[in-house]
Amino acid sequence: MNESALIHDAQHGDLDAFNRLVLAYQDALYNTALRILGDEERAADATQEAFISAFRAINSFRGGSFKAWLMRTVTNACYDELRRQKRRPTTPLEPENDDDEEIESPRWLADSSMSPEEKFEVAELEHAIQHCLEALPTDFRAVVVLADVQGMDYAEVAAAVHTPLGTVKSRLARARLRLRECLQDFWELLPAAFRLESEAAP
Amino acid sequence: MTTPSFRDVELISALLDGQLPQQDVARLQLRIAADPELAAVYQQLSQTRALLRKLPTRRAPRNFTLTPKMAGVKAPAPRSFLLFRFASAFASLLLVLTFAANGLGQLAANAPAAAPAYGMGGGPMTEAMEVPAPAEPRPQSGGGGEIEQPALSAPSDASEDSAAPTEESTHSLAAEPTESVEEIPSAKAGEQDYQSRQMPEAPARKAFRVPGWLQLALLVTALLAGGAAWFINWQAQARFGRKSKK
Numbered sequence: 404m405n406e407s408a409l410i411h412d413a414q415h416g417d418l419d420a421f422n423r424l425v426l427a428y429q430d431a432l433y434n435t436a437l438r439i440l441g442d443e444e445r446a447a448d449a450t451q452e453a454f455i456s457a458f459r460a461i462n463s464f465r466g467g468s469f470k471a472w473l474m475r476t477v478t479n480a481c482y483d484e485l486r487r488q489k490r491r492p493t494t495p496l497e498p499e500n501d502d503d504e505e506i507e508s509p510r511w512l513a514d515s516s517m518s519p520e521e522k523f524e525v526a527e528l529e530h531a532i533q534h535c536l537e538a539l540p541t542d543f544r545a546v547v548v549l550a551d552v553q554g555m556d557y558a559e560v561a562a563a564v565h566t567p568l569g570t571v572k573s574r575l576a577r578a579r580l581r582l583r584e585c586l587q588d589f590w591e592l593l594p595a596a597f598r599l600e601s602e603a604a605p
Numbered sequence: 606m607t608t609p610s611f612r613d614v615e616l617i618s619a620l621l622d623g624q625l626p627q628q629d630v631a632r633l634q635l636r637i638a639a640d641p642e643l644a645a646v647y648q649q650l651s652q653t654r655a656l657l658r659k660l661p662t663r664r665a666p667r668n669f670t671l672t673p674k675m676a677g678v679k680a681p682a683p684r685s686f687l688l689f690r691f692a693s694a695f696a697s698l699l700l701v702l703t704f705a706a707n708g709l710g711q712l713a714a715n716a717p718a719a720a721p722a723y724g725m726g727g728g729p730m731t732e733a734m735e736v737p738a739p740a741e742p743r744p745q746s747g748g749g750g751e752i753e754q755p756a757l758s759a760p761s762d763a764s765e766d767s768a769a770p771t772e773e774s775t776h777s778l779a780a781e782p783t784e785s786v787e788e789i790p791s792a793k794a795g796e797q798d799y800q801s802r803q804m805p806e807a808p809a810r811k812a813f814r815v816p817g818w819l820q821l822a823l824l825v826t827a828l829l830a831g832g833a834a835w836f837i838n839w840q841a842q843a844r845f846g847r848k849s850k851k
Binding site: 422432450528572575579580582 | 611614615617618619622624649650652653654656657658659660661662663664665666667668669670671673675676677678
């Protein structure tokens, strides 16, 4: 995929070219929205809104990281969604079945390559992290999702959240500290594979 | 051993991400190695970071590709549509112009014939046109309004009648030219010249009119081209709509 050529064509109104970019980035945008919002339906809505906004404003893209530019549209869509959420009743974070009971291991976690135990562990981990992410202030949450979940570098994160680099560093450090404290509560509950893991000491 | 400041936490966080300047990396690593508190913070942050990166990536529940309707995009107009639209507009404009030309031509035909002024100015010369030439050549010195009415009262037919004999007499007298005879032709010539300038034949004016067949042709062209343009555009929109639904 020649990203520059597709962006150029999309800037000249080529919707097919833009849709190829959508297919390339939709998973990243959806996951970002999902981690920030904590709800599948809202994440899907925010992702769709983000792509619509991105197409309408694509002529304002002046180069640099296109992924960061898209992430900015999706974080803005998430902020809008969170503001709306404050004005409206909330819905359960977990999907429900026909009997209004939360589904422990929803179908989106289904992965034929994982054993039932592994699926359970992943579900536990995801539940714990999502719980702790939602306890963070929105600005911190967006930064840590972009840096640690999406693996973007500081410059891309700064561009995505439209914040100076120093602020990104500071927010990320604070977010990690808070997440660490929050995850301590889940530490014993987490599967052994996810406990006390660390990167090599310097 | 000191309690790590937030600045230290920031530096360790940046170190984990490889975003610390090279000169600071070695210094911080030495401090971490020497300070158990800093080492503990390093350990905790790196664990948290590793855990976050283990978060499974979900696949999008559906494709988020945009339809033309969502994007607010309209079907591009085919070239033939633009051509037919232009042809229809141009034919319509010409048709309107032919009606305008016919109307103006009719107005001009119905208007009273205006006399050429020849520098003599104004309405009184209109009366002068209706009368024959004066008996004697008169100086053509402007101010048509001042021409005496009685001298101009003879009918134009009479002047024509009198012109023929004058011509004959001119020929008969040519053999024996006298001063008086010479004066006559010149006087008559002056009179004729006056008549020819002051009393042009007033032919029956025919109103200018664009032929009806041309107007009909323009009307048919405008309608056909307009219809073709509409049909081409409708087809293009329908095709675009079907494509976007796929």
